[in-house]
Amino acid sequence: MTQYDNCSQCSEEVTEDSDFCPHCGVLFAAAERELCEIHRTINATGVCIICRKLVCPQCSKIVHGRTFCLDHKDVEVQQDWATVFESTEINDAELIKSVLEKAQYRVLVQNFGSIGYAWDGGGDSSQSRSNLSRPAKVFVPIPEYLEASKTVEEWQSSASNEGQ
Ligand SMILES: [Zn+2]
Ligand SMILES: [Zn+2]
Numbered sequence: 001m002t003q004y005d006n007c008s009q010c011s012e013e014v015t016e017d018s019d020f021c022p023h024c025g026v027l028f029a030a031a032e033r034e035l036c037e038i039h040r041t042i043n044a045t046g047v048c049i050i051c052r053k054l055v056c057p058q059c060s061k062i063v064h065g066r067t068f069c070l071d072h073k074d075v076e077v078q079q080d081w082a083t084v085f086e087s088t089e090i091n092d093a094e095l096i097k098s099v100l101e102k103a104q105y106r107v108l109v110q111n112f113g114s115i116g117y118a119w120d121g122g123g124d125s126s127q128s129r130s131n132l133s134r135p136a137k138v139f140v141p142i143p144e145y146l147e148a149s150k151t152v153e154e155w156q157s158s159a160s161n162e163g164q
């Protein structure tokens with residue numbers, strides 16, 4: 001039986017033997033002697049919730065109480081989901097969604113349907129495109145973000161090669 005505890009920082013459930021909270025990235029007491037993976041002389045203060053790298057205050061950013069490394073500080077997260085793709089072109093977002101679903105990722109979407117098709121045909125006018133201000137977003141669970149974003153990149157590069 002796995003024992004659960006609650007994170008002292010974000011109150012989410014964590015397994016009792018965890019060294020860090022996967023939801024907010026705070027390091028628990030048992031792991032407080034861990035060193036930052038970049039600055040090997042400085043104690044780590046948290047773990048990037050995207051890549052699980054140990055980070056110190058110099059190489060991390062706290063966003064809404066959650067720890068990110070500098071590589072992932074711009075990844076948008078909502079609850080336990082991370083935005084892996086966003087576009088004001090609903091067709092692109094639909095395509096990425098189906099690519100990820102085919103690769104067996106769990107996928108959530110936002111702003112699908114509420115945007116797009118604002119354009120009433122008749123050429124590619126920049127006027128109508130600028131109306132699509134709320135990008136459609138595709139989310140995957142945070143632990144699957146790195147793999148999923150690789151899948152998206154690979155798909156995008158193979159798609160652009162085919163187009164040539
Ligand atoms: Zn937490
Ligand atoms: Zn990271």
Ligand SMILES: [Zn+2]
Binds near residue numbers: 042056
């Ligand atoms: Zn550091």
